[in-house]
Amino acid sequence: MSDLFNVSSSPHIRSKDTSSRIMQYVVLALLPTTLFGIYNFGIKAVILIAVTIASCIASEWGYEKIVHKKSTINDWSCVVTGLLLALNLPATLPWWEAVIGGFFAIVVVKMLFGGLGQNFMNPALGARCFLLIAFAADMTNFTIDSYSGATPLALMRNGESVNLMDMLIGKTAGTIGETSVIAILIGAIILILLGVIDLRIPGTYIITFVVFMLLFSGHGFDMNYIVAQLCGGGLMLGAFFMATDYVTSPITPTGRIVFGICLGIFTGLFRTFGANAEGVSFAIILSNLLVPIIEKYTVPRAFGVVKEVKKHE
């Protein structure tokens, strides 16, 4: 028995899908809204997107170099983080602030907690909120040549009317990637068709949000208002691309539904009663923090296991 064969535990075959392939799918799905953002905001957007992604890749590579870990930049997750962060920034943001954002997303939110799979908060949104606090003025400066400086949600808050068609197409003020609902939905369809996400989280999120707004926004059954609320302020981008982030959402099927409901309630609360017209980023981050507890109470009942009746001992 000189040449023995490899042994391993079953199963002995593996599917072709890999983590990096999934990340590449997400990047692909983000392309429509990225391209629209570039069309909308011009060369500034291109530079900002490139700088943010580069910052994320460099941060991950550098951090792993310093702590003597095997480089994981090949898994493409830092590219997804960088792209998502860039899409959540106004095109006018100074490039060096974006670099700091990328560093914060990767090193502070992700790597310090153990790297991919261990972070409890969406890195791109963590960094966005960090930037919102650190550079509040730059982060809310949406001045674009052809549009008014205020986002549709801010306009609505002030009682002004908004053009729904513009919001669907994306000819409004906002961050690079949040404005075009159509482009985002094309990306969402790509994600669903490729099997990357299902509708559990985005579906319950959107439904819960609509119900909340109908009940508590004070606008009643004003469909224009509800649709505008859905299309504005990064809700679509958040629902399909950031709330569905695998790492920071529950793994249990029921948990995903509960998570979506939390998101809808938080977003509604923040938008209706908060100081800010927006609220998606904070809603997602806050819900991220609830994931462990949601999972704890949504352990699926195994096949054939009947609900246990507590016995008196």
Next chain:
Amino acid sequence: MGLMTFKGGVHPYDGKDLSKDKPVSELLPKGDLVYPLSQHIGAPATPIVAVGDTVLRGQKIAEAGGFVSSPIYASVSGKVKAIEPRRVPVGDMVNSIVIENDGQMKEAEFVKTDDVTKLSNEEIIGKIKEAGVVGMGGAGFPTHVKLSPKEPDKIEYIIANCAECEPYLTSDYRRMIEQPEKLVAGMRIVLQLFPRAKGVFGVEDNKPDCIAKLKELTKDESRMEVAELKTKYPQGGERQLIYAVTKRSINSKMLPADAGCIVDNVETLVAIYNAVALGQPLMNRIFTVTGNAVANPQNFYICIGTNYQEMLDAAGGFKGECKKMIAGGPMMGFAMFGLDVPATKTSSSLLCFTEDEVEAFAETACINCGRCVEACPELLVPSRLADYSKNGLSDVFEKWHGLECVECGSCSYVCPAKRPLAQSVKTMKKQILAAKRKK
């Protein structure tokens, strides 16, 4: 009506085209035959021959070691050469009877039963027990035990497991194509034991020819029907099959009989027919040698005890460099490090691949994608169970229903991070069950 199936599962490349159209050919062993005394679940059999004895084909060489046990028969004529520990396909050393084959195939006398319907239930079960019939799909549970449930009147379904959901395997398929009447006859005998039961042949819809044949054969049988199942792994898992056919679910603490079901594999039902009607003990089975490293993939009618090397040689040996060999299917089979092992009652195939897919992928971090959750036919959360296993958290593991795992391997198969989830879960399961037995 939609096709019958279960929740979860995966769709691996099935590879059955390599061997599915190769008619079964008889393979006469040349070398020594090895009969491990433990080829079934339960107590090992006790040898009743001594070194130097001459035996006939069909002669009993080992007696059942208890109620949950099974006797073993010689499948060739020859001389007992040794009784010693030998390597078996799953890798263990098991005490075995080695018979030097004289190549003459001198048979013992088998007593046929002309009218099976005149036999009493006790006689039928006695014949099955005496013939050494065990579950031939892989588990090897003694069939006479399965057919003696506590409350026979509560059995409503006899399910023939004709799913053959493991990729690459074609032995059950060939049996259904070539001798479906034996399968139906086996079913008829089992139905005789359970007058209230209905016989269902559960076949995956990727075998339309088998479905047609079985439908044709059972069209006048009022108590039999053919269930078309969706092609999905693990459709042939006992719990999944029962659910697909009856919509009843059982857990790890229950037996199929608790849901009014008895499930038997194709080969087992044929063995029941051979035992009861022909009086033949279990000596042969159909065995597939296939995979992209096999020169000429084949289905063989083999003598139990035949050496794997002989079967590979009969299929033309290796083609290209073989990197991985598996006894059984690619999802639940056992990787082997060498071929000097005998076919047992539960051996269905030898697979040889030029690539080791497990080695080809590096393990990366879990991204919590939930694909394992979607794939798990037991509705578990494999990635969490694997974590608990690695961290030794047996109590949380049990709370998350880890013991319900059927070890089908669907989670490891779909994992994009290529984590050996099933392996981790199995390890913890073994530890917990071992600790429970100690108590």
